[in-house]
């Protein structure tokens with residue numbers, strides 16, 4: 293039942309995550325809240341410690357050894373990200389504080405050009421970050437927000453999506469992977485369709501990035517954004533990748549040091565990408581930590597990682613089918629990493645509480661997707677989300693704990 297994954301040393305992987313070794317309420321920690329944030333391997337913790345103990349200095353502006361070394365590590369991280377996501381030009385990699393800030397940068401750029409009559413197309417499965425930001429950009433500009441429907445199983449209704457694309461559509465913004473349901477969207481095909489009518493395409497990659505294999509050049513989108521903390525890296529750092537041709541003449545996002553070319557008391561001119569979108573002192577330790585996370589992830593066999601994650605989800609789904617009163621929420625054919633569910637007769641928050649008492653960490657609630665919960669007619673869900681370090685035994689532990697929770701709630 294819980295056979296080892298061939299050429300995939302799960303024990304060796306788990307040994308690299310100190311936080312996973314602890315007990316919660318007398319039970320071994322079973323961390324199944326990876327869609328909220330992933331845990332950090334020693335290599336990431338060490339890279340951040342090394343920066344602070346070996347070369348803490350500000351980047352780009354110092355005239356001394358520490359500043360040179362900090363700048364070298366910081367800019368090397370940009371190369372690491374560019375290679376990881378298949379970006380052709382390192383200056384298209386913009387550091388942000390996370391996915392949310394990346395979406396706001398794009399909304400600031402596009403938003404200033406949106407006009408009444410223009411349309412922005414999102415989907416019913418958006419995280420609030422990729423919904424509220426566009427909703428507000430539309431309100432400010434007089435543009436209309438269109439919402440592509442999903443099927444009841446959580447898959448995007450691609451026929452309706454296509455029908456909603458018109459010559460008024462200026463931007464399509466959609467998630468690579470839904471955080472609440474795990475649905476994987478066919479982003480390459482949808483991007484091609486959107487481009488055919490002249491729209492720009494923004495992909496919210498917050499959940500897509502951690503499963504590997506993202507190639508922005510192959511997808512063909514105009515922007516792809518993600519957060520470091522969902523990719524084994526630190527919080528407070530993320531990436532906006534955007535096509536240079538689009539980004540380079542956009543209005544700037546924030547003003548201040550680093551992003552300028554010439555300044556007088558009367559006026560200023562802006563620098564080139566990426567600096568023009570990176571005002572002020574960046575999260576240097578975060579950037580270095582994120583690069584360490586990518587280096588760590590790159591050392592794994594990607595096919596084995598994806599097979600392992602697929603197996604965890606399939607195994608949980610199989611177990612759920614034999615579990616009375618459990619309803620899976622989100623059953624799209626193409627799905628990854630997320631197991632959202634309801635237990636008949638109980639509120640997700642109570643389920644989460646009783647699992648926590650048994651050492652199992654899941655998330656409950658609307659998952660920052662209130663309109664999606666309304667669309668599905670559910671109060672929220674309980675969500676177990678898997679990562680590379682989870683095991684089939686942990687899926688067993690989840691169902692044993694659920695059985696106990698069900699008895700207690702009965």
Ligand SMILES: Cc1ncc(COP(=O)(O)O)c(C=O)c1O
Nearest residue numbers: 390391392419421471496498519
């Ligand atoms: C699909 C999706 N988009 C956007 C975000 C926002 O990410 P962050 O809070 O790291 O900016 C999240 C976070 O859960 C997410 O899952």
